[in-house]
Amino acid sequence: MNWNGKKVLVTGGASFIGSHLVDALIERGAAVRVVDNLSSGKKENLQPHLIAGRVEFHEADLLDPETAPKVVKGMEIIFHLAADHGGRGYVDLHQAACATNLALDGMLFRAAREAKVEKVVYASSGCVYPNHIQTDPSQILYLTEEMVGPPYDADNLYGWAKLMAEMTLRAYYTDWGMKSASCRYFTVYGPRGHENHAVIAMIARAFIRQDPFVVWGNGEQIRNWTHVSDIVSGTILAAEKIDDGSAVNLGTMERTRVIDAVQEVLRYSGYKPRIEFHPEMPTGPMNRVADNSLAKTLLRWEPQVKFMEGLRSTADWYFASKDRDQVSAILNSVLTERTTHPAAPQIAASSSAG
Numbered sequence: 001m002n003w004n005g006k007k008v009l010v011t012g013g014a015s016f017i018g019s020h021l022v023d024a025l026i027e028r029g030a031a032v033r034v035v036d037n038l039s040s041g042k043k044e045n046l047q048p049h050l051i052a053g054r055v056e057f058h059e060a061d062l063l064d065p066e067t068a069p070k071v072v073k074g075m076e077i078i079f080h081l082a083a084d085h086g087g088r089g090y091v092d093l094h095q096a097a098c099a100t101n102l103a104l105d106g107m108l109f110r111a112a113r114e115a116k117v118e119k120v121v122y123a124s125s126g127c128v129y130p131n132h133i134q135t136d137p138s139q140i141l142y143l144t145e146e147m148v149g150p151p152y153d154a155d156n157l158y159g160w161a162k163l164m165a166e167m168t169l170r171a172y173y174t175d176w177g178m179k180s181a182s183c184r185y186f187t188v189y190g191p192r193g194h195e196n197h198a199v200i201a202m203i204a205r206a207f208i209r210q211d212p213f214v215v216w217g218n219g220e221q222i223r224n225w226t227h228v229s230d231i232v233s234g235t236i237l238a239a240e241k242i243d244d245g246s247a248v249n250l251g252t253m254e255r256t257r258v259i260d261a262v263q264e265v266l267r268y269s270g271y272k273p274r275i276e277f278h279p280e281m282p283t284g285p286m287n288r289v290a291d292n293s294l295a296k297t298l299l300r301w302e303p304q305v306k307f308m309e310g311l312r313s314t315a316d317w318y319f320a321s322k323d324r325d326q327v328s329a330i331l332n333s334v335l336t337e338r339t340t341h342p343a344a345p346q347i348a349a350s351s352s353a354g
């Protein structure tokens with residue numbers, strides 16, 4: 001696909017992942033419009049582009065029925081990332097808020113079809129996979145795309161909304177011919193990431209010299225943390241190569257235990273606190289790792305960033321850009337909240353993440 005001059009809308013483009021996607025699209029010459037209500041996204045993530053006038057920015061709420069028809073007008077490709085979303089604590093503790101994504105996605109897809117947009121690329125998630133198959137960390141399990149099927153068992157209302165959006169897009173293609181692709185992102189990390197996701201939470205705890213150093217669960221949870229640069233390259237390839245609403249995993253196949261990531265953060269930051277496990281806190285599935293063979297064959301995509309390298313460079317970013325007092329003051333609340341959401345209820349200050 002020739003991106004030069006392509007009219008592209010990125011919903012949620014001020015977010016962690018969205019802003020990296022905007023960087024990559026601008027680099028390819030696309031004409032980028034962003035819509036974001038800044039509920040967790042930050043304008044500063046787009047600052048160089050805003051200053052240079054390279055991005056058309058609309059601060060608007062996609063839950064307002066008037067927004068989607070306005071912002072999709074004249075667009076050729078839509079990358080749909082806007083969502084009520086946070087890390088594990090948020091997804092477990094904010095069911096109703098995450099359910100609003102059902103309405104948001106439905107309105108956006110309808111407006112895209114009415115405006116005859118060429119293609120919608122959707123930010124789906126590993127949370128669409130059935131929870132009941134991800135319980136045993138000793139099992140060498142790689143989730144393949146077709147494992148999402150009856151009996152469906154998505155991860156909280158957040159996961160159900162992602163699943164419904166995927167299914168809606170497939171139906172739109174079958175019944176009405178609207179092209180689309182769904183990218184199932186797996187636990188994304190990297191610069192501009194939020195503390196409500198595990199990797200940034202660990203780095204933040206090391207940064208503020210937390211002692212005892214809290215880890216949610218028993219540390220045995222297995223994840224395939226995937227660097228944001230790989231997520232962005234896969235998402236753009238999906239836009240170029242998938243038309244029929246197929247869903248594809250974007251995730252590494254590195255199996256890493258939470259405790260191993262914690263140990264590396266502590267080693268790298270030269271810090272030796274006592275580690276305290278909190279099994280009562282939300283952990284999500286014990287064993288979630290993608291199979292990425294489909295992305296390899298369909299998109300010719302392969303993750304480039306090895307986890308331990310990406311972890312260290314992300315820690316470098318965090319340590320260089322944050323203020324210790326500020327992080328200490330907000331860490332307990334941002335672990336389970338979307339950072340700037342005005343309506344987010346605060347949970348007990350004693351809880352913390354890992």
Ligand SMILES: NC(=O)c1ccc[n+]([C@@H]2O[C@H](COP(=O)([O-])OP(=O)(O)OC[C@H]3O[C@@H](n4cnc5c(N)ncnc54)[C@H](O)[C@@H]3O)[C@@H](O)[C@H]2O)c1
Nearest residue numbers: 012015016017037039040041062081082083125185187188
């Ligand atoms: N971070 C991950 O590990 C991960 C994993 C799987 C999927 N995803 C998906 O990737 C996308 C981006 O996630 P992210 O991690 O960068 O964080 P994020 O939650 O900050 O991104 C969501 C963005 O949408 C905006 N937004 C929310 N509600 C809106 C509304 N009503 N109107 C307009 N804008 C709205 C937010 O301000 C934010 O910029 C989301 O769809 C998320 O579900 C992320």
